[in-house]
Amino acid sequence: MTALRRRRPKGGAVFLSLAVIVAGCGPSLPPAASTSRPADSVPSPESSNVGGTPEGRLTTALMALKGGYTFETVLAVGGIEAASVAGRWYQGASELSITSSGATVTYRIIPPSAWLQDESGAWVEADAASATADPLSPLLAPSGIEIAAGPGGSDGTDAIVATYPAAALGLQGTDPVTVTISIAADGTISTRYETTLATGVGVSETVLKPAPAQDPISAPSPLPAPTP
Numbered sequence: 001m002t003a004l005r006r007r008r009p010k011g012g013a014v015f016l017s018l019a020v021i022v023a024g025c026g027p028s029l030p031p032a033a034s035t036s037r038p039a040d041s042v043p044s045p046e047s048s049n050v051g052g053t054p055e056g057r058l059t060t061a062l063m064a065l066k067g068g069y070t071f072e073t074v075l076a077v078g079g080i081e082a083a084s085v086a087g088r089w090y091q092g093a094s095e096l097s098i099t100s101s102g103a104t105v106t107y108r109i110i111p112p113s114a115w116l117q118d119e120s121g122a123w124v125e126a127d128a129a130s131a132t133a134d135p136l137s138p139l140l141a142p143s144g145i146e147i148a149a150g151p152g153g154s155d156g157t158d159a160i161v162a163t164y165p166a167a168a169l170g171l172q173g174t175d176p177v178t179v180t181i182s183i184a185a186d187g188t189i190s191t192r193y194e195t196t197l198a199t200g201v202g203v204s205e206t207v208l209k210p211a212p213a214q215d216p217i218s219a220p221s222p223l224p225a226p227t228p
Contacts, residue, residue, distance in 0.1 A: 054145045054160045061158075061183045062136050065089075067212035071096075078200030093217035108220060115220050123220040138168040143176060158183040171195060186210075 052060070073085040087096025093110040106117040107126065114126040142162035159182045166173045179193040187210040195202045 054147055054162075055142075057158055057183065058142070058145065058160060058162065058181065059140060061187065061189055062140055064187050065136060065189070065208060065210055067210065068214050069208050070211045071206060071208045073204065073206040076203045077197060082202075088211060088214060088217075090211070090214040090217055095217050108217065110217065110219055113219065117220070138164065141168070142179075148180065157185070166195075169193075 068088070068090040070088045071086070074081060075083045075085075083098060083100035085096055085098050087094060087107075093108075095106065095108045097104050097106045104119060108115050108117070109126075115123050116126045117123050139162075142164050144163035146161055148159040148161050159180065162179050162181055163176045164179060166175060166177050169177055169179075171177060177193055177195060179191050182190040184190075189208040191204075191206045191208075193204055195204075
């Protein structure tokens with residue numbers, strides 16, 4: 001069994017925000033250089049599977065994930081995939097793998113602690129300063145929200161367009177970010193947004209799926225002895 005070593009990764013402590021991951025952003029995406037722009041709108045159905053106002057529809061869909069969910073994110077810059085993220089969240093804990101430039105790093109987060117595993121299989125402690133908050137909270141408080149324009153859909157998909165402060169999604173800059181959010185009849189939530197970067201247009205697409213029946217997420221074993 002791989003031992004957990006009490007050390008920090010080269011280059012300093014790892015800073016990982018779950019809010020960044022589940023909101024459709026990742027640590028491999030370069031910081032915004034100027035402005036963000038809306039993602040392409042998707043059709044809005046005439047009737048919603050979650051009902052009520054756009055705010056109510058979004059809240060209902062996100063609260064349905066409180067029992068557990070899986071997530072996948074693809075980040076592209078200039079039309080080229082820069083990174084992908086896949087993982088799960090359950091009972092306040094999460095584990096996820098980030099792949100970029102051919103390398104994969106796996107994180108396991110049980111607030112207030114966090115660990116990462118590199119490709120050699122070695123576990124190290126990670127900085128979990130921002131991993132203690134509910135990762136869905138930033139999505140629950142858009143600065144603006146409306147139904148996406150377009151004809152009604154026949155598959156029960158509900159589509160809305162929400163605006164968030166850049167900081168809420170882990171992005172730099174002051175311009176608001178417009179996120180297209182599709183809510184399927186089975187509870188699957190898909191998000192998409194674009195942001196202008198120094199190296200080109202960055203696109204983030206995330207899919208969240210309800211997964212209330214999961215194995216518990218546990219800390220790596222064995223844990224190191226406490227530091228004197």
